[in-house]
Structures are given as C-alpha cells and as structure tokens.
Amino acid sequence: MAPILLSAQPASFNRPQVLTEAEGLPQGFVSDIIQDQKGFIWMATRDGLCRYDGQRFKVFQPTTETKTSLSFPDVLYLKPDHRGRIWIRNTYKELDLFDPVRETFQNFSRQPYYKRAFSRDSLRQFCPDRRNRLWLYFRYKGLLSIDLTTNRIQYYPIRVRIIVRLMGVL
Numbered sequence: 001m002a003p004i005l006l007s008a009q010p011a012s013f014n015r016p017q018v019l020t021e022a023e024g025l026p027q028g029f030v031s032d033i034i035q036d037q038k039g040f041i042w043m044a045t046r047d048g049l050c051r052y053d054g055q056r057f058k059v060f061q062p063t064t065e066t067k068t069s070l071s072f073p074d075v076l077y078l079k080p081d082h083r084g085r086i087w088i089r090n091t092y093k094e095l096d097l098f099d100p101v102r103e104t105f106q107n108f109s110r111q112p113y114y115k116r117a118f119s120r121d122s123l124r125q126f127c128p129d130r131r132n133r134l135w136l137y138f139r140y141k142g143l144l145s146i147d148l149t150t151n152r153i154q155y156y157p158i159r160v161r162i163i164v165r166l167m168g169v170l
Contacts, residue, residue: 024057025050032078034086036100042086044075049088049098060098060105068105071096081128093123113151117141 019025027047034042041052048061049070063069072090079087087108088096095108108114109123122139129135133145143156 019052024059026057026059026061031076034078034080036080036086037084038100040100042078044078044088046074048073049075049078049086051100060103066104068107070098070105071107071110077126079126079128082130087126087128087134089123089126095123095126111151114146117153 021028025043025045027045029046030043031046032044036042041054043050043052048059050060051058060070061073062071070088070090071094072092074091075088076091077089081087084100086098086100088098090096094110095114097106097108098104099106109118118136118138118141121141123136124139125137127135128148129145132148134148135143135145137143141155145154145156146152147154
C-alpha cells in the first residue's frame, strides 16, 4: 500500500480591507454587521447606523431635522426582515425600524401600544419573521409576538419560555 499524496490548488484570497474612521466609519467599535438583499453592508456602531457600499459610508444618527430618526446613536443589534427593512436595537433596549429604500425610521418602541404593554420591561432579544410578526423576548413578560399588520400581541405561556431558555434560542 503506497501512500497517496493529495494536493489542492493554492488558495489566494484578497487582502482584507481595514475600515476605520479614516475611511468614514464614525466610530471604531462595531457591535453588529449584516448584509442586505442589495449587497450593502450595514454596521451598528456607538455613533450610529452605517451603510457601506464598498467605497464609502453613509451614517445615520439621531437628528432633530427630520420627523423621525434613529432613537439613540449607540446601536447594538441589527436584524433584516423579509421586506428588506432593518430592525435596530440600541443600548437603551429601544427598537427602531429602518426602511433603507426611503431612508426613514420608525421609532417602534415609542409607539403608544408598545409603550403601554412594555414600558416597564427590558427587551432581551427580538427577531422578525416571514409572516410579518416580530418576536420579542422580555425579562419579565417572556416570549411574545406582535402581528405587525394588526399590532395584536400574542403571549406564550411560561412552559414555552422555559423550553426556549433551555434550548438557548433566546
């Protein structure tokens, strides 16, 4: 039995591009990165939401110049939904919804029905689904979903929350 030598083609990768404040990133700490359906790279920073097109950054920060804007500059998590929008959670555990086509924000956690239901609770995790629901996991209220068409809130019993925790889903 003779040993068989295998060789593969040498891998050649492009050198990674380092992006810093010098290239237009507003701040060096990036807590989350996603890529949208059009190929844009979106970054959550401590100084706003950033869109990178491969050459330059566009930065979205809170402003008083428009009716709605990003709620708070310290962005932690980004989640795209099936419609191409981006859900954003900041360090104050507030949720914003960003429409990248119109470049408009909806301050979701400041909606009256949301404030009435959850103002005294702490949002832990969130996830939009393809059925136009937003799944939320709160410290005290536990697991629930909001139908984004009707704003109907569906709570799930404690048994489900225990199973979800054990599975490490949320």
